[in-house]
Amino acid sequence: MSDATGWATVTRRYRQRPAGWWWVAVLVVPLLLAGLGLLGGAPAEDGATEQPAPTTSAPPVVVPPPSHDRVDGLPSPFSLTVSDGQLRVAAQVPDETAAKDLLAAVTATAADLQVDDAIEVVDDAVAPAPETLAAAVAAGAAAARDDLEIDWDGTVLTLTGEVDDAEARAEIEDAARAALPVATVDNRLTLVTGE
Structure with missing residues (x-):
């Protein structure tokens, strides 16, 4: 097989349309992920949804309420x-x-x-x-x-x-x-x- 014919054969493989299973995967995978997100957790005995425990151990960030003009402990304006x-x-x-x-x-x-x-x-x-x-x-x-x-x-x-x-x-x-x-x-x- 000559180089030109070999090149044409190789490039033709890359130009093929995706198989039918690929289209199914493109549509089904996002739907599965969305369904898992909606389920979130198993229902508890009282009917509430249990949320999975957070994966980080960092303490929660506490944002102080805004003070009008001053920082607490410092003099007013x-x-x-x-x-x-x-x-x-x-x-x-x-x-x-x-x-x-x-x-x-x-x-x-x-x-x-x-x-x-x-x-x-x-x-x-x-x-x-x-x-x-x-x-x-x-x-x-x-x-x-x-x-x-x-x-x-x-x-x-x-x-x-x-x-x-x-x-x-x-x-x-x-x-x-x-x-x-x-x-x-x-x-x-x-x-x-x-x-």
């Missing part, structure tokens, strides 16, 4: 703004005593500023620590030029405003970190030079 000789204190605290303590600590630290109280009592709120927050205000009031904002949104502590030098910028950031050590600090304080 707050902001401290120093502008035009005024200090605005906006915070959420759990009761009147916490509100008075926070206001007293911050006011004592910033005695030369007029204080605008925007503290509200919210039942499930977590108050920021008054002393460390007051220290952050003191550092900010001393080092910032005029406008300064310390804003905690429940996840990030953001610092904005203008300072004269890198040392003042670092001082305010260090005081903010001391006020909320576990927070991520976003230091957006800008240096103002040449005035």
